[in-house]
Amino acid sequence: xxxxxxxxxxxxxxxxxxxxxxxxxxxxxxxxxxxxxxxxxxxxxxxxxxxxxxxxxxxxxxxxxxxxxxxxxxxxxxxxxxxxxxxxxxxxxxxxxxxxxxxxxxxxxxxxxxxxxxxxxxxxxxxxxxxxxxxxxxxxxxxxxxxxxxxxxxxxxxxxxxxxxxxxxxxxxxxxxxxxxxxxxxxxxxxxxxxxxxxxxxxxxxxxxxxxxxxxxxxxxxxxxxxxxxxxxxxxxxxxxxxxxxxxxxxxxxxxxxxxxxxxxxxxxxxxxxxxxxxxxxxxxxxxxxxxxxxxxxxxxxxxxxxxxxxxxxxxxxxxxxxxxxxxxxx
Amino acid sequence: xxxxxxxxxxxxxxxxxxxxxxxxxxxxxxxxxxxxxxxxxxxxxxxxxxxxxxxxxxxxxxxxxxxxxxxxxxxxxxxxxxxxxxxxxxxxxxxxxxxxxxxxxxxxxxxxxxxxxxxxxxxxxxxxxxxxxxxxxxxxxxxxxxxxxxxxxxxxxxxxxxxxxxxxxxxxxxxxxxxxxxxxxxxxxxxxxxxxxxxxxxxxxxxxxxxxxxxxxxxxxxxxxxxxxxxxxxxxxxxxxxxxxxxxxxxxxxxxxxxxxxxxxxxxxxxxxxxxxxxxxxxxxxxxxxxxxxxxxxxxxxxxxxxxxxxxxxxxxxxxxxxxxxx
Numbered sequence: 001x002x003x004x005x006x007x008x009x010x011x012x013x014x015x016x017x018x019x020x021x022x023x024x025x026x027x028x029x030x031x032x033x034x035x036x037x038x039x040x041x042x043x044x045x046x047x048x049x050x051x052x053x054x055x056x057x058x059x060x061x062x063x064x065x066x067x068x069x070x071x072x073x074x075x076x077x078x079x080x081x082x083x084x085x086x087x088x089x090x091x092x093x094x095x096x097x098x099x100x101x102x103x104x105x106x107x108x109x110x111x112x113x114x115x116x117x118x119x120x121x122x123x124x125x126x127x128x129x130x131x132x133x134x135x136x137x138x139x140x141x142x143x144x145x146x147x148x149x150x151x152x153x154x155x156x157x158x159x160x161x162x163x164x165x166x167x168x169x170x171x172x173x174x175x176x177x178x179x180x181x182x183x184x185x186x187x188x189x190x191x192x193x194x195x196x197x198x199x200x201x202x203x204x205x206x207x208x209x210x211x212x213x214x215x216x217x218x219x220x221x222x223x224x225x226x227x228x229x230x231x232x233x234x235x236x237x238x239x240x241x242x243x244x245x246x247x248x249x250x251x252x253x254x255x256x257x258x259x260x261x262x263x264x265x266x267x268x269x270x271x272x273x274x275x276x277x278x279x280x281x282x283x284x285x286x287x288x289x290x291x292x293x294x295x296x297x298x299x300x301x302x303x304x305x306x307x308x309x310x311x312x313x314x315x316x317x318x319x320x321x322x323x324x325x326x327x328x329x330x331x
Numbered sequence: 332x333x334x335x336x337x338x339x340x341x342x343x344x345x346x347x348x349x350x351x352x353x354x355x356x357x358x359x360x361x362x363x364x365x366x367x368x369x370x371x372x373x374x375x376x377x378x379x380x381x382x383x384x385x386x387x388x389x390x391x392x393x394x395x396x397x398x399x400x401x402x403x404x405x406x407x408x409x410x411x412x413x414x415x416x417x418x419x420x421x422x423x424x425x426x427x428x429x430x431x432x433x434x435x436x437x438x439x440x441x442x443x444x445x446x447x448x449x450x451x452x453x454x455x456x457x458x459x460x461x462x463x464x465x466x467x468x469x470x471x472x473x474x475x476x477x478x479x480x481x482x483x484x485x486x487x488x489x490x491x492x493x494x495x496x497x498x499x500x501x502x503x504x505x506x507x508x509x510x511x512x513x514x515x516x517x518x519x520x521x522x523x524x525x526x527x528x529x530x531x532x533x534x535x536x537x538x539x540x541x542x543x544x545x546x547x548x549x550x551x552x553x554x555x556x557x558x559x560x561x562x563x564x565x566x567x568x569x570x571x572x573x574x575x576x577x578x579x580x581x582x583x584x585x586x587x588x589x590x591x592x593x594x595x596x597x598x599x600x601x602x603x604x605x606x607x608x609x610x611x612x613x614x615x616x617x618x619x620x621x622x623x624x625x626x627x628x629x630x631x632x633x634x635x636x637x638x639x640x641x642x643x644x645x646x647x648x649x650x651x652x653x654x655x656x657x658x
Contacts, residue, residue, distance in 0.1 A: 076450075122632065128639045129589045131393070131450070135576055136583075136631030143625025150621050248621075256454060269448045301465040301568065308458030311451065312441065319445045 022266040022318070023278045029314075030285040037292035044295060051172035055242065057287035058176045059235045060254055064261045065187040066228045068279045071262055072191070072204045073224055074271030075123065078134040080232050081254035082141035083115040087236035089145045092154030092246040101161040108240070109233040115141055116229015120222040130225075138255070145248040155245040165242025176238050183231075188276040200224070204271030260311050261286050339586050339638075343601040347608055354612040361615055368493065374607030375500035376555050376562075380574075381581035381603045382507045382596065383548035388582055389524040390541045391591030392449030396438060397552045398574035399460035404431045404556030406464045406473070409566035413477040420481050427557040428550055434460060435549015439542035449541070457575070465568045475564035483564050496558055503551065508596040520544060525592030580627060581606050584634040606630070 037044045044050075063080055070077055087108040094107040115137070122133045167175040191197035202210040203217050211217050240246055265282035267274030286307065293303050355362040380397050387394040408427040411418065434456070441452045475483060486496040511517040522530045523537040530537055560566045585602025587594030606627060613623055 122636070126636050126639045128635050132579075132583050132589045132635050133632065135579060136628050136635060139576065139580075139624050139628030140632060141628070143622070143628050146621040147619075147625055150619070256458070259454065263451055269451050299465070299470075301462050304458040305462030305466070308455040308462065311458075312447065312455040315447050315451060316441070316445050319447065 023275065023281060025318075026264070026266070026278060026281045026285060026314075030281055030288060033285060033288045033292060037288060037295070040292060041295040044292065048172050051174060051177070053287060053291040054174065054177045056291060057283060058174075058180045059239050059242075060258050060261065061283040061287070062180050062183055062238070063228075063231055063235045063254075064258050064265075064279055064283060065183055065276065066224070066231045067258055068262045068265065068267050068274055068276065069187070069191055069197075069200055070224045070228050071259075071267050071269060072271055072274050073200045073221055074204045074207060075130040075221055075224065076134065076259070076269075077119060077130065077225065077228050078255050078259075079115070079119060079138040079141055080228065080258060081251045082138045082145070083112055083229055083232040084236040084239060084251040084254065085145045085248060086115060086141040087111040087233045088240045088246045088250050089148050089154070089248065091236065091240055092156075093148070095156050095158070095161070096154065101158055101163075104157070104161060105164070105237050108237045109230060112233020112236060113226060113230045116226040116232070117222075119229065120225030123225065124218040124222045142248070145250075149246070149248045153245050153247050157241070157244055161241055162244060163241070165238045165240070176242070179238075184276060184280050191276050196220075201272060204268075204273070206272075257286070257307070260307060264311060264314055340595065340598050340601060343585070343598065343605060347601065347605050350605075350608050350612065354608075354616055357616045361612065368497070370607055370611045371604070372494050372497045373611060374603055375496050376558055377574075377577060377581055377607060378500045378600055378603040379503045379551050379555055379558075380548075380578045381585070381599050382503060383551035384578045385582050385585075385587050385594050385596070385599045386511075386520060386544040387449070387541075387548045388579075388587050388589060389520050389591055389594055390537070390544045391524050391527070392442060392541050392544065393453065393579070393589070394435075394438065394545060394548045395450065395453040395575050396434070396457040396460055397548060397578055398571040399457045399464075400431055400434045400549055400552035401556045401559055401574070402568070402570040402572075403434065403460045403464050403467075404428075404553040405560035405570055406468055406556075406566045406568075408557045409473040409478060409482075409560045410467065412479055412482045413473055416479040420479075420485055423482070424554070424557050428553040431553015431556060432546055432550040435546045435552065436542070438549065439545030442545065443538035443542040446538075449545075461568070461572075464570075468566075468568060470568060473560075473566040478561070478564060483561050486558055486562050496562060499554070499558065504596060504600055511596055516540070516543060521592055523591075577606060577627070580631045583631060583638070586638055588638070602634075 063084075067077060067080065090111040091104045091108045094104050119130070119134055119137055122128060122137070123130045164175060169175050169178045191200065199210070199215050199220055202213070202215060203220060207217055236251075239251060243250070261282050262274075262279055263269055264285065265274065265279035267279065289306065289310070290303050293306065298306075351362065351367070360366060380401070384394055384397060404427045407430055408423050411423055411426065412420075438449070438452055438456055441447050441456075442449050486499075487494055489495070490498055511520070519530070519535050520540050520543070522533070523535055523540045527537045559571060563570075581603035582594065582599055583589065583602070584605055585594070585598035585600070587599060587602075609626060609630065610623060613626065614620060618626075
């Protein structure tokens with residue numbers, strides 16, 4: 001009897017232990033980067049400077065939260081940056097009619113939600129792998145933005161619309177940053193403290209078993225896709241407000257940095273494991289690295305080498321360590 | 332199942348012909364043999380890359396780094412040519428292909444030896460390879476006047492009335508058809524992708540085959556590096572940026588299953604041609620180039636839905652509903 005009760009607990013303990021050490025590992029690297037940055041540039045430790053630094057990654061970080069949940073459920077969304085672009089274009093058109101900020105925001109959120117719904121329906125109704133669907137909708141959504149805007153710019157946003165992306169809640173704490181902290185807490189609760197979160201892990205670990213234990217896998221994934229779309233709409237509001245303009249190339253290539261953040265945060269790209277805390281730390285790690293490199297005048301494309309190397313290196317390190325550890329006991 | 336697969340390819344071929352005829356109604360010159368040859372020639376690089384990508388997708392992986400690989404090898408070849416104009420072009424082509432092979436082997440080794448998912452590996456190497464192009468060139472362009480005459484003219488010189496570039500793609504198609512159908516390694520790639528567990532128990536090393544697939548994809552990308560740079564007579568950091576999506580789209584439209592194990596050379600070629608005809612037709616019938624991206628996106632989505640429907644019929648019946656949930 002006792003044996004039976006303990007058995008299912010065993011893997012869970014070892015799993016959480018492993019995740020904990022992954023986050024500790026990330027935290028160490030982040031701390032190291034922080035120290036290196038403050039040594040490399042005398043301007044780094046200025047609080048306003050640090051606050052400015054958050055603008056570069058907070059919008060991506062906000063999208064990384066629902067994307068982490070989506071990847072945990074064994075799906076992926078490559079169209080996120082295109083959804084941001086299309087939502088931003090929609091906001092531009094609403095703004096042209098002279099509508100107020102709240103209506104503009106609603107348009108962004110609505111279009112984001114709609115795009116997420118399209119992705120989700122294609123994946124769940126037609127049972128198509130999400131990577132192919134979202135490669136298609138990635139071109140489709142961005143393509144529609146190009147059709148609507150061509151090479152023009154929209155910038156008829158009302159004055160008070162700028163608050164979302166440029167306003168400060170208190171001292172150097174920007175609206176964007178505070179919103180990110182609140183959302184991170186909400187997603188932490190959703191993934192780690194609710195049935196919905198537990199189901200997400202169950203689906204990611206074994207969709208067939210999840211299906212047979214009574215989870216509506218298709219509906220669950222549909223909800224996650226809609227959630228990702230909605231949050232992309234939110235990111236579009238923040239980004240458009242911060243830039244004060246919309247071009248069809250807005251947020252180009254963001255899907256890669258967002259997915260890099262999520263994977264760096266310890267979310268298994270094959271689904272089933274990962275934590276919001278890990279993603280939270282990874283977001284700061286990426287933000288600090290790019291900001292620190294920017295301070296010492298490293299061009300953006302060289303940063304992409306470092307981020308690409310980091311992505312592979314951080315994932316390869318535990319695998320290599322494990323290999324060496326396993327090799328030792330062998331005679 | 333076989334007739335089903337064949338049907339899909341016949342259907343795609345019919346679609347391409349209908350599409351070309353429709354464009355011909357608006358612009359009769361589009362159907363001139365010389366123009367059709369030009370369309371094929373324009374699609375050659377896409378065909379070559381799509382065939383390499385197909386092998387990778389067959390083994391249940393994906394190679395997002397092909398376009399970056401192409402840009403890097405293209406830049407290296409162009410810089411070598413401008414620095415040493417006396418070196419024979421075939422040597423440069425070989426050097427490019429070799430460099431592409433090495434870049435592909437790096438992807439393959441990371442997937443095989445470290446077991447990192449292919450999408451993560453190639454997402455990383457995509458940024459790295461593209462970044463190295465910038466480091467090498469310092470952001471500068473290699474322009475036509477810096478390249479030797481032979482370097483630029485070989486792909487466009489004609490053999491029996493057909494440009495060398497098109498010949499290269501024909502040779503790659505023939506070799507690939509032979510490889511996937513009649514070579515043991517090619518058959519093993521299908522087996523590994525169809526059912527890795529079963530393949531393992533029949534003595535096939537799945538990881539090794541993934542390595543082979545990545546290597547071939549890299550080799551072909553390296554070859555295309557030279558072809559692209561010499562065809563457009565310019566090399567810069569953003570060469571072929573985003574082209575990897577077109578390549579994957581060509582595979583998907585051609586019926587290559589992203590779940591591995593399903594896909595044919597002829598389907599893949601037709602998929603690439605379909606995109607090629609659309610890309611060439613849009614400007615001809617006076618559609619703004621801004622429409623191109625949305626159209627190819629819509630085509631991918633529609634093709635994928637069509638594929639999903641025909642693939643579903645081959646699924647297991649007992650666990651059908653559950654099996655479908657497991658992507």
